[in-house]
Amino acid sequence: MGFFSKLKRFWGGAETPAPEEAGKRDAAAQPETQVSPEESSGDALSDDAPHDTASAEAEQADIQAAAQRGGVAEQPHAAAAGDAEDMPAAATPQAAQVAQQAADAAPVWQTELTLALRGAEPRLSVWLGHVLQGIDRAGDELWDRLLxxxxxxxxxxxxxxxxVGNFxxxxxxxEYERVEDFRSELQYRLALALELEDEEDERNRLFLKLSEGLTRTKEQITRRIDGLLSAHKQIDEAFWEELEEILIMADVGYEPAMELVGRLRARVRASGSDDPALFKELMREELEDIFRTPRRIAAINPPEVVLMVGVNGVGKTTTIAKLAYRARLQGKKVLIAAGDTFRAAAIExxxxxxxxVGAGFHSKGANADPAAVAYEAMDKAVKEGYDILFVDTAGRIHTKVNLMEELQKIRGVLGKKHPGAPHRSIxxxxxxxxxxxxxxxxLFDESCKLDEIVxxxxxxxxxGGIVVAVAMQFGIPITYVGLGEKMEDLRxxxxRDFAQALLGSD
Known part of the structure; x- marks a missing residue:
């Protein structure tokens, strides 16, 4: 669980810090310079109080000591939430006055929002709903609330x-202004920035998006499987023959379809039942096993180097941008190298x-040696402290032997300049x-040893049955799927979610 996930759990009341930890946090929460009421986050004590610095520090120490003696973990924003009257009895009258003055100085919306957040279900979408309450357009009020x-x-x-600046x-x-146009993007960015992407709420959003994206594939596979199940009272040989045809028509392919049917036959026999009503659940389990990949070493010697390959027209350039975008939102310093030197338009x-997306960029112009571009970009990434380097390559027809050999040359150059690179070939x-x-x-796997597929x-x-075919035949992890044109649509x-979205739930 990430740092902010722990905070989220605490916010919801699942964790209560020890008094001494609370005292440390309160001390760390005090701003070093004077701030205006508008900039205040609603802390119980702020430097807005009309006292000299020494006096304010002494009073703050009194409050912390009193909190520790009384076993109370005071949160920095408690007074702004209207809890000033709940201060420990041991707190000095002067300290209580300081806290009340700070609370009175906070804008009304801060107090209201604090109360709403503290009483809300601890889910990002719910929190964001309170943050956006009453706001229908981007503007200063939105930026203040996000901060x-x-x-x-x-x-x-x-x-x-x-x-906030990047958003x-x-x-x-x-050119977006209305909240309804950018709310989903805002939640997506917050989920990444606050390490909440693995939380249930964000997973539900992903599942919904995946289900919508598989609509046409579901019409090709799920609807026909449902018809197959309703037409048979038992899973017999005729059932399996019809299933083979359904899978082949859905572009699972002949060999993968035969293999999948064979594995499903074994699973049905192991279940001890030939009731068609149980088939979809067994098929979901089999798909989950197919997509399950062995764990691998994630550690790298930074900067991380990612080599992007693929044929023309598959969306490689925009995929690089979306991956770089995700990395930027996660706080990484990103460099993109334009290794597709055959087309000037590709570089532009x-x-x-x-x-x-706010990433660094390196190129040598059209017709330059792609390996030289990769070498110089690697040098730049190391010297300037980049966290991750994405190396684009020319979209090439996978049957062109000379172009595939060029990929091997690029890999060799990267590894020579930075041992272990590329860390991922996608x-x-x-x-x-x-x-x-x-x-x-x-052919790409033979040429440059693939690590991932997008x-x-x-x-x-x-x-969409091709997803199953690729996973079955090669065992290469499918790490991301594109479900639309927006940045947030590379998920x-x-x-497990794919199998559930494809086959539905009983």
């Missing part, structure tokens, strides 16, 4: 300011994306290409 929300979670001020720039670039496009596949994706995966355009195809892939 307050970060402070309420004890997030560092510089991270909060950077988050404002994105809104300007996209990647530069535009790098600027949009193949981008267009899900709409169906069976051609299998030959692409095979499937794009899953929302626009009825051929982590979860085999």
């Amino acid at each position: 307050f929300f970060f402070r309420a979670l004890d997030a560092p001020a510089d991270e909060a300011s950077a988050f 404002r720039k994105w809104l300007d670039d996209m 496009q990647l530069k535009v994306w790098a600027d949009r 193949l981008v596949i267009d899900a709409t290409t169906g069976q051609n994706a299998l030959s692409q995966t095979r 499937l794009t355009k899953l929302d626009g195809t009825a051929k 982590p892939f979860d085999g």
